Amino acid sequence: MASSGPPLQTISTGFVAAIVGFFSSFPILLQGLTSVGATAEQAASGLLFAALAMGLAGIFLSLWKKMPISVAWSTPGVALLAITPATSGGFNEAVFGFLIAGALTVLAGLWRPLGRLITLIPGPLAQAMLAGVLISLCLVPFQAMADAPAIALPVVLTWFVVSLINRLYAVPAAVVAALGVVGWATGFDIAWPDHVLTQPVLIAPRIGIEAVLSIAIPLFIVTMATQNIPGIAVLRSYGYRPEPGPLLTTVGTASVASAVFGSAATCLAAITAAICANEDSHPDPKLRYWSSVSTGVFYCLFGLFAAVITAIASAAPELLLGTLAGVALIGVFTSSATAALSDTDHREAAAVTFLTTASGMALFGLSAPVWGLVLGGGVHVLKTRLRRV
Template sequence: MRAGFPSLQTLTTGAVVAIVGFFSSFPIVLQGLHSMGATPAQAASGLMAAALSMGLCAVVLCLYTRIPASVAWSTPGAALLAVTAVTAGGFSDAVGAFIVAGALTLTAGLYRPFGRLAASIPAPLAQAMLAGVLLPLCLQPVTAMAEVPAVIGPVVMVWLICGRINRLLAVPAAVLMATAIIFVIGDFSQFSAGPVITMGEFVTPTFSIDAVIGIAIPLFIVTMATQNVPGLAVLKSYGYTPPPTTLLSGVGGFSVVSALWGAPATCLAAITAAMCSNEDCHPDPAQRYWSAVFAGIFYCFFGLFAGVITAFAGLAPPMLVASVAGLALVGVLGNSTFAALQDADYRDAAAITFLVTASGVTAFGLGAAVWGLLAGGIVQILRKGIVLNDT
């Protein structure tokens, strides 16, 4: 494809992509980091590193491949972190797990057999695991409406009304309403954002078996199954030929480096990739990659102010940020539940995976996501055995 020159159309598309991608999901990333034991400064650093990682990775990959390979942080992965118990090593253990998850993605890109093995995990079970992870988070707005309706009600109404007009703008609109509520009732005497431009905080990683099994492997699986593989499929659906080795090793490498500053997984995007790949972005398919390049630049810009964003979110009334995160995940929950139960051959196993994961059970150092996937896999193996015996 020829390089060409960027246009105003690709610039505006890139800006919309970055606004939707960042402001629709940064509360989820913050929830996940705090659940992993991050301090406010570490959470700000993690948010900054995640935004810079996906921004720089998008710029590098798109300029190299000349395709609109949109890059994101792993929203499902962050949701997984938000409901996963922190290990004894705290946030440093989590950072070690982030590095391992990124290294697994890098390996999947460089070593084709491993990539095929990772992609061979049955999609219904992976989607059921994701749905089970998301359910407790998506229940947060429901609980908040019962406990603090005056605070959460306006956010939910804005989300519903804007979603009726444009689904992509529903969550950013809800974030704006939540921001207005914080301005009205937040205690700004406690506001201390530090420098306007966020300075990252290096985290020395530690590695433990509990963190690798309970955090790294589920994070890798859910990111591969719900972000990287669909991201490649979206690009193919628009007529591009995405190189899996380049793209997966790229996001994996950036994940490993950014993890040292507290960022969870960087991955390929699916929804924003579609925004960058269609004819509304640019009539010439060869020029659409510029929209993903501009989106990456805007992501980097937002990341520089992560400290201010994190400190401001800290002023929110109880349950407000968690409720916005839950609203942001409702669509993902619906899609993952549908994908999990659509195939009748996997329906029982997917249902078991969903139930065990949603239970939040932890045993022998393994979290509910791991147990859910194991339970669903066993049920599916037994089901296949019964089918074979019957035939």
């Protein structure tokens, strides 16, 4: 008999997935938006529309395809922004970069050769680029333990202890510990927003080639290679076979629509997709899509209170937000570094990609992640040809 509504088990699964997806990475998103020039109000608007974009896109795709298609903001993408200096045009130019990255994702969904072009990037090189982006962020918690132990230790120890019990809840628990640190440091004397519900901020894009080279292209590549393609792979591993084109077009359209409100990139999810698609979501695979629908609803609800979250983050002591973002990314860094260096055929090329990206170099308007792929790709092509001689 067909279900007339979401089973209770899928609602609880969706709530867990939303907690993990939102609270494990919102500090990174705020840090990324601030790095490229967003004000507190613009960052709150960006967080609101990032949550709405992934929530509504996930609801739409799941109901349309009747599959547990989870959508997220691009955590690797906003981590990339966190190490990207603001362009000369400020956040307005960054928004233009967000628009171009979203448009490229739409194009990848509509025009298969572009999507296939991304898949030509060897997986180890894409993972090495991501690891190079993440390493400087993952060092912050350990630097902070030396510079501000009272700030960093509660967060790091909470994350570590809870990760021994259940890794999924380690970062949300660290968020709770960070709230305690904010309360201890400020007495919760926080400049609360005038409105509990977040106010949208419309941001006029400023056209600039700098945003295309240093933001749009790296953001598109890292999101496609580390989020969209793995997100589809996760669904297939659980027996679901969606056509990639409509999925990419939908998340790309969501990215474009939300960009002018400060949101960086919407993409297919991998971790929360696994939560919603496995047997714990529901015994019947045909009903598991309700888990991702529920996740989308909770994302939208969390996003409405983005201004309150941003106000607390703004009141946080120095190094606290960086510490929280760093521990949230350790798992991603571990998996990306392992995937990058485990393949002996690609190891040297991946090492060059990793080190170039981690160096932070910028040349001819191209950022370090792009140069990482260029130089690492050059090593890969050269070694491949030499093997054939």
